[in-house]
Amino acid sequence: MTEIYSHAKNVCVDLGEEQDNSADAIQFMREILELDRFGYLIRDRTTTEKWESLSKLITRPWFGRRWIVQEIALARKASIHCGMHDIDWHDFKDSVALFVSASSEVSQLFKKSDEHGNIPDYFGYLKALGANRLVEATTNVFRKRDDGTIQERLQTIEWLVSNLTQFEAREEHDIIYAVLSLAMDTTSTAEADKTTQKPERRGQDIEGNITVTGAKPSEKLSANTVRGLGESLARSRAKIQTRTYIIDYNQDFFDVCKFFVNLVIETSRSLDILCRPWCPNKTNDKLPLPSWLPRLSRRSFTKQRDGGQFERLHADPLTELSARRRSTYNASLNTAPRFEIGEGASLRSIFVTGFVLDVVVDIESEAQAGVIPNEWAALAGWVNYASPPPDHFWRTLVADRGPDGENAPGYCSRACHYVFRKAGEDAGINTGKIKDYGQELLAKFGDRVHSTVFMRKLFKTKRKFLGLATKPPKDPVTREDTGAVKNDLIVILYGCSVPVLLRGPLSDGESQYYRMIGECFVHGMMDGEALRIRDAENVKAQKFELR
DSSP states (O other): OHHHHHHOSOEEEEOOSOOTTHHHHHHHHHHHTOHHHHHHHTTOGGGHHHHHHHHHHTTSGGGGBTTHHHHHHSOSSEEEEETTEEEEHHHHHHHHHHHHHTHHHHHHHHHTOGGGTTOTTTTOOGGGSHHHHHHHHHHHSEEEOTTSOEEEEOOOHHHHHHHOTTSBOSSTTHHHHTTGGGOSSEEEEEOOOTTTOOOOOTTSOOOSOEEOTTSOTTOEEOHHHHHOOOOHHHHHHHTOOOEEEEEOTTSOHHHHHHHHHHHHHHHHTOOGGGTSOOBOSSOSOSSOOOTTSOBGGGSSEEEOTTSSOEEEOSOOOTTOOOTTOOOSOOTTTTOOOOEEEOOGGGTTOEEEEEEEEEEEEEEOOOBGGGEEOTHHHHHTTOOOTTSOOOHHHHHHHTTTBOTTSSBOOTTHHHHHHHHHHHHOTTSOEEGGGGGGGOOHHHHHHHHHHHHHHBTEEEEEETTOOEEEEEOOOOOTTTOOOOSOOTTOEEEEETTOSSOEEEEEEEEOSSOEEEEEEEEEEETTOSSSHHHHHHHHHTOOOEEEEEO
């Protein structure tokens, strides 16, 4: 399929029959691209029907499929078709980007519209929509020549799997397989049908067709497709070692995950993949997946049940990768990961090395729907809102960073003080409503806090550090509560950019092990400070078996 999409003159995307004023939506996209009118369109109350039809068009099911990223990204040229109408992919892409960029202004139109129920967040989280993620992904995965051919692959398999969680796959294996052809550090091959495959001769292509094991007979791949396409010169410049990924749908999904995790850790020299949600909630494996494979139930956004819109489910990951694949934090101070994936009796374990920094001794309830309980300020020692907030409190609320990973803006302290004084000491802080105060800086502060605390708990440690921990849903298979509790250990793992919470040691009667609870923010311990404590107090490193 790689060959087909990358060599086609044009890739035509069929969104289905015309409905929900889709023809008007496509015409409206062309109006949006007239930049001298764009400012008018996002403020004119008579355009609400057009914005709604556009929203329905870009939330069609096609935009939620995982394989579409490959189909569009590889294409030299593409067009979007719906009924009898069509639009060039570049025009479609730019109109979606403009829509998302003006989401606040357009939402105000619907807030003032009686016909649309005066709903302020009528479109949900536009940035999380599959259409917008598709636009972002296809912009960031390749550098292309003027003729649309690929000049250089820009992203790793880790980045692709971690950042495309909005796109779903019917086959669990396709969480990984569907993006292999896009990665700069992998090529793909297949387990071949031995009855039809001819021997490979060094330096020459395999002749004939190869059928992917487990695929239907009609799902044939050309030899070039199976071998995978790679720009060796670009990969050489990027100093990325290319690994061959064997596509085998008959392989247990856990084995696919093990290979993926091992490859990612070795190539990235980081354990962050153990913290970032990417793994399906339920699989066809007979045994539950171990705690070091983070489930998609912990992802930031999920699709609403009654439509294609997205709503926030959790805070943004602390280990989120930017398009340049830079980590926001450096808790282990660039130390190399020491890990080993288990074999034999420890088949479903991973062994990692680090040291125990602290332990959770007090913890407050989570910020449900982004509402900060008033007990949080008390836990931080802030009981009189007439005084400015303690540094460690407001910095924890924004995870000591701005929205793009830079240092926390200086205005955050004043914004925090203003918001808490306005709400009063007996009320929770609805971080999703701070933007309604009508001040731009407060809105920026509110957005950052909302994306940081949503469904996280505030905790205090034995060393008096303040921190944030995820409150994930119960395990979809075991129904076990996997959220942070008192006595959970705060551990610095070598090769991990953030501290993690581990529970244990637990015992199975024969050996001790730990359960991975997840990443956490610990104020003052996010940029290597913990290693100075380790050295000063002679804290010994230890190996943790995670199950």
